[in-house]
Amino acid sequence: MHNEGLGGWPARRARMTPGRTALVFGGKSVSYAELARRTTRLAAQLRRAGVEPGARIAYLGTNHPAFVETMFATHMVGGVFVPLNFRLTAAEIEYMLGDSGAVVLVYAPERAAVVRELGELAGLREIVALAEPAPGERDYEPWLAAGEDTPIDLPVRLDDTALILYTSGTTGRPKGAMLTHGNLVWNTYNLLVGVDLASDEVTLISAPLFHVAALNQTLLPTFIKGDTSVLTSTWDVDVCYDLVEEFGITLMFGVTTMFAEFAQSPRWADADLSSLRTVMSGGAAIPEPLIRAYQERGLVFCQGYGMTETAPGATFLEAAESTRKVGSAGVPVFFSSVRVVRPDLTDVEPGEPGEVLIKGRNVSPGYWQNPAATADSLADGGWFRSGDIAKVDDEGHLYIVDRVKDMFISGGENVYPAEVENAIFAHPAVAEVAVVGVPDQRWGEVGRAFVVCRPDTALTRDELREFLRGRLAKYKIPVHLEVVERLPRTGSGKVQKARLREGFTGTPEN
Template identity: 70%
Template structure:
């Protein structure tokens, strides 16, 4: 095979274990042979529609087997897969479609209102709906079935870009992190060394697949090993318990919010979790008390640290250390170097906070169509700057402390205040605005907006949220509004957000949705 990328994984797995179940979705089961045939047919259709090496194909929708098929079909042609966050509003989706230069879009029925509100979708060469296509669009199953199942083999190297994953930028515009086929393969190697993923693994894919963790830390390693991925369309606490029991799930990934909801459920004490071998957490630090709750049930709870740009694994706490080092993000993954440095790039002493920088074959080559952003992200020697603060203990374990940037994480989703502030500033009643992340009992963090209103204007939280609905994804919309006479600023007129954080800490408010 001339294709050395991910596109040939279904064909290789179909040779090795054709009848084994690859994907489970509701009552539907797809074997590796099924995935291979369907991926090949879809790839043939995409090729006939003009998709070739380097062309971008976007997918918009909740978790579904079509996500997986579209990804592998795109890679089979040497194309670039662009998974989009289905929680975003139409203007946000339009920007990503335009910026990536996607020529084709496959979307789920849940996203039909956003697609119809889009100004960009009508300009695409090919639009495919999973169900109920609009005029000019294709029906996914009919379109796929019309493709040829003849093997496709085009040259693809590990250095070719496989995926563009959009991650919010501090300037208010998302950045497209490029991940090569090599980045994804090496990340799988790192994960498979840190986690004993077996050929009989039954992995619950419950986090969104457009996120780097669910896709690259769960689905791809499981597929590579020949295990089964049980796909949840969206997170549901009761549904999670049901699927674990029904399919004898052995492994799952989640964020703090998901694990907290499971532990708070009335089903927790009596749920049958005997099949679960290990749990993996990421996205934000997990409180030690929550980890203990799972360990008391005899469950192995591991967590790690990473970013979209590192595909994502950078550090990992293996099962053997999960109790002794509970709360730490572990040590650097096997084929990757991670350092904690001062501003002069010298290594910090044990216990001394510094910025995390990463180097390795899993690290992005840069941002799509953004050479300046790429240059800013790296220092000499190819070290990627995470913008996150940690300290390393005497045993070499990393402990995440804070973020250099103002980003906060709400329900596992990264939120950058600059983007939110830009949207709020469009409201006619707003003269000045600053947004910070504050603790939230359910979502981990949520936004708190400090607004100086225009003379004579009034503004309520309800007004603001209604204004932002449709402009921003709902998890980005602040849950608290404070009207202030002025914002604290430095001599150079920069807003002093630490003063605002001090205020938030002083009143101890937690937002509510």
């Protein structure tokens, strides 16, 4: 087979286990053979639409089999898949479509209103709706069904770009992190080394697939093993309990918010969770009491550390160490190297905090059309600079303690203050603004905005939130507002965000 990348996976898996169930969604099951046929037909239609190797195909919507089909079809024809965050506004989506140069957009009906708000995008050749297409758009199912199922095997190499995943940049504009087919394959290998996936796994995927962790830590490893992925369009505690019971879920992935809600459910104490072999978390450090709650329930809780640019696994805490090293992000994954360094790039001593550097075949080659950001992300020797601070114990286990960058994580979503600050600054009452993440029981962290108002103006929290609605995704909008007379600054004029996090006070919140 000429396709060395993910585009060859459906045919390879169907050849080995055609009758096994690949996906379950909405009570319907799809076998590996059927998934391969549908993916091939969709790929044929993409080629008919003029999609050539290297072209970008975007998907906007919640978890659905069409996400999986569109991704594999894109890779079958040598294209680059661009999964978009369905929580973003039309303005944010429009920027990403334009920046990536997407030629096809596939979208789910719940995102129709956002698509209708998009401006003219010169490079977009086809817009495909999963349901209720507008005039001029394609209807996904009939369009797919009209495609030929003749096998497609174009040459795709492991170092070809497979994904562009947008991460909000510290400059206020999202950056497109490129992941190659090789990055995804090697990350899958790393996951399979660290987690004992059997040949009868049933994986629940309720975290959004546009996130690197849900896609690369659950879907792809499950797929390559020929196991079953149960998809849900949203996270719902009761639905999760029902699916565990109905399908005998063996593997779950989630973030702090999801696992906290699951453990706080009235069903927690008495539910039959005996099928669950492994629960995995990533995206942010999980509080130790929550990990212990799962362990006391008899569940194996594995935690890892990584980011979009590392596809995402950089470190992993295997099941055998999950109790003894509770709270640790583990050790470097099998095929990667991790260092924790001082500002002069020398390695720290055990217990000494330093920045995490990562190197390996799972690490992104850089950012889409952004050589400056790519260069800034690399240290001498090609090490990727994470911007995260960790300590290492005397056995080599990492403990993430802080972030060099100001990014915080709210409900599993990365929030970059510079982007939020740019949006707030557009308000006519705002003279200065700084945003930090502060602890929150439900979401882990939420935004707190510190605003200096212009003379003879005022601003309330509700006014600000209304102003930002439509400009920013809901999870990016600060929950708290402090109107202050000044922002604390260093002698060089930089805002002292550490002081803001530590409780800097000004004029009381409106």
